[in-house]
Amino acid sequence: MSQPEESKRLLLVAACALVDGDGRVLIAQRPEGKQLAGMWEFPGGKVEPGETPEETVVRELREELAIETKVACLAPLTFASHAYESFNLLMPLFVCRRYWGIPQAQEGQALKWVRPNKLRDYPMPPADEPLIPFLIDLL
Numbered sequence: 001m002s003q004p005e006e007s008k009r010l011l012l013v014a015a016c017a018l019v020d021g022d023g024r025v026l027i028a029q030r031p032e033g034k035q036l037a038g039m040w041e042f043p044g045g046k047v048e049p050g051e052t053p054e055e056t057v058v059r060e061l062r063e064e065l066a067i068e069t070k071v072a073c074l075a076p077l078t079f080a081s082h083a084y085e086s087f088n089l090l091m092p093l094f095v096c097r098r099y100w101g102i103p104q105a106q107e108g109q110a111l112k113w114v115r116p117n118k119l120r121d122y123p124m125p126p127a128d129e130p131l132i133p134f135l136i137d138l139l
C-alpha cells in the first residue's frame, strides 16, 4: 500500500560515476532479490549516521568494488531527486577519476564500463535517467 505523501521519508544515498582513461563510466547491476533487481546503477549507497556523502562513497567503493579513493578525489556533478512509491530519494552524484585498484565486484554484481552516450542502452532506476545528460556533457 502506498504511503500518504506527508509520511514518506527522505532517503539520502550517495553515488559515484567512476571514470576510466577512455571516458567510460562504471555501472553495476543490482543483484536478484533486491529492490530494482536487474537495473544498472552507479556504485554507492545509503549515507549512514555520522557520515558525509563523500565518506559514504569512499566506503561503498571499498565494500562494493575493492578500490580505494579519497574524499579529495570526488567532485560533485549533480544530484537526483526522485519520488519513489515508499520514499523520496535524494542522491548526490560525484565523479571520481583517481582511485587505486581495479574494480572487482564484491557482491556478485555484474559490472560494465560504458560511454555516457550508451547509458540509455542499460535499464537504470528512474531516478538515474536525468543524470545521464550531465555525464554526456562532462565526458
Ligand SMILES: Nc1nc2c([nH]c(=O)n2[C@@H]2O[C@H](COP(=O)(O)OP(=O)(O)OP(=O)(O)O)[C@@H](O)[C@H]2O)c(=O)[nH]1
Pocket (backbone or CB within 6 Å): 013, 014, 015, 034, 035, 036, 040, 041, 042, 043, 044, 045, 046, 089, 125, 126, 127, 128
Ligand atoms: N547506489 C545507487 N542507488 C540507487 C541509484 N539509483 C537509485 O534509485 N538508487 C536507489 O537508492 C537506494 C540505494 O540504497 P542501497 O544500495 O544502499 O540499498 P539496497 O537497496 O541495496 O539495500 P541494502 O543495502 O539495505 O540491502 C536504493 O533504493 C536504490 O534503488 C544508483 O544509481 N546507485
